[in-house]
Amino acid sequence: MSGFIITTLVILVFVIIYQIGKASEHATILRGEKKVNAQVNRAIALLLVAVFLLGVWGIWACHQYFKDLMLPVAACKTGENYDSMFNVTVVVTGIVFFLTQAVLFWFCYKYQSSDRRTSFYFPHSNKLEIIWTTIPALAMAVLVAIGLKNWLTVTSDAPVNATVVEIVGKQFNWIVRYPGKDNILGKRDFRKINDANNVLGLDWADPRNHDDILSLNGEMHLVVGKPVKLIINSRDVIHDVGLPHFRLKMDAVPGITTTLWFTPSITSDSMKIITKNPNFVYEIACDQLCGRGHYAMRGTIIVETQEQHDKWLATQQSYYAGNNPEATTPAADTTAPAADTTKKITMK
Template identity: 60%
Template structure:
């Protein structure tokens, strides 16, 4: 609401300035000649342009100073540090260009306003050297920025280190399903035809020996070890989702029928980030960065980054998905059949 009020006030101030300028113009037309009125109008408009430019610079400074708490904290992954550096370089290059060009734009509008001694003139001019400079230099700068981005993208989507932990994350409307391979470090086979929300959310093959120790978390919670690379195997059960990890500066689409991957190395535990952000309720978030339906807003998971000892303790307490305690309860018909057999 405060932002709306601020915008409304700014709009009203601009309207008042405009009305004052109009009133001044009408008053001048009654007191002076056409040329004198035009001269005063040019001075007023040129001055307002400079004032508008200075107000804009102040607004940029004010937002950067007072709204910096809305920015994300430091990157929680090693790869994310490269993305932060790329962002800073891009912002610096474009910021310098923005400042130079807009300073010249508004200054020229003020300095070369039309007066009695200086009239605007129009002529057709062409300078091949100038055209070459202002086309080639930006093209080279943009190409360098693109190459840096492609390099970082190639690292993120390339082959993960051999010692990486492998975790599968699957999106469905509207939550995340996380699977760990168990002690054998091999994921069991999946078949979408086996999917059953009550007994088999991922369509795992219960006859595959590799599925026997797979661990499935349906609450969207993922556990990772600090300092250990993790490779995410990403998929979707229904529509296109997107695994967004803003604190790690990572994101990747989850596409039905297609497996996508990315890897990164967590560098800050959840406990450490709580101290850095001074927020005891801080959690690493898994967001869905792709509009996936009416429940998109609720598709949120969490990541817990912990030490190896903490991870081992958590992992030891997890039961395989196909363990007896995770199996669906028997139906009444089955219970009656078992009772009949017992009586016989």
């Protein structure tokens, strides 16, 4: 019954709209078609001007309303460069957008149809086309050059004193690996991956793996003012290491190692003061749709002083020791080697 009533109401609405249209048509004939068209043209021209002004006000109002959701200051020099590039791009494209839209809506008002004006046919102008093609092309070339410069910076070779940290994407969490006292990450073999006791497939035959430290909860510890080189991998599908507070991101691709480097400039404690948020944390987001649990794939970064970092490292156990409690790293043997009794004694 309710469906029949709704259908009837919809039909009635269309009938009413049709009747209003017919009445408007008859009124136009009675009042004079030219006069009515002139009034309609003027009303539309004024409405377009109003739409432009409301649109500009809406852009400003939205910015004011959502400005509290903007990211805080960039937490590294590279991020500051990206912010600068973004601001330049917004200013350049914003000026072009505002001017072109202002001219567009002004033309709609200024050159509305009237008896005093006739159409002007303007077929072609090589000079005009060269101008409106060359200027945007040059502007875009400059913006692209700035972007390439910043991109080549973060993907170039890291400083020799950079800390090396590996981050691996896995549905649906991040695994972080730090080198031990030898400052070298051991070898990995995907055939040795075992979720029970070897989530990254570390090759235990490689002694450089024995002191590596793993964080399975996606927490990364970095030292303020010290360059860090991220070695990025994926264990299953394509992920993306997104570092919004550092204005950086890089794909994590299965079978391909990608890298980037940056230097954290603000500690986590200092950023809590800057943002006036005692619960602030640097986030690691997955910026690539990677499956059902993509929304929950989140890690954190703690930027701390060297002293704090050393204290944290002192409390960490190597992944090898945690999963091989029966194994011990043999100490260096300083005694003389025993005689090999298996060799034959030959007489000269």
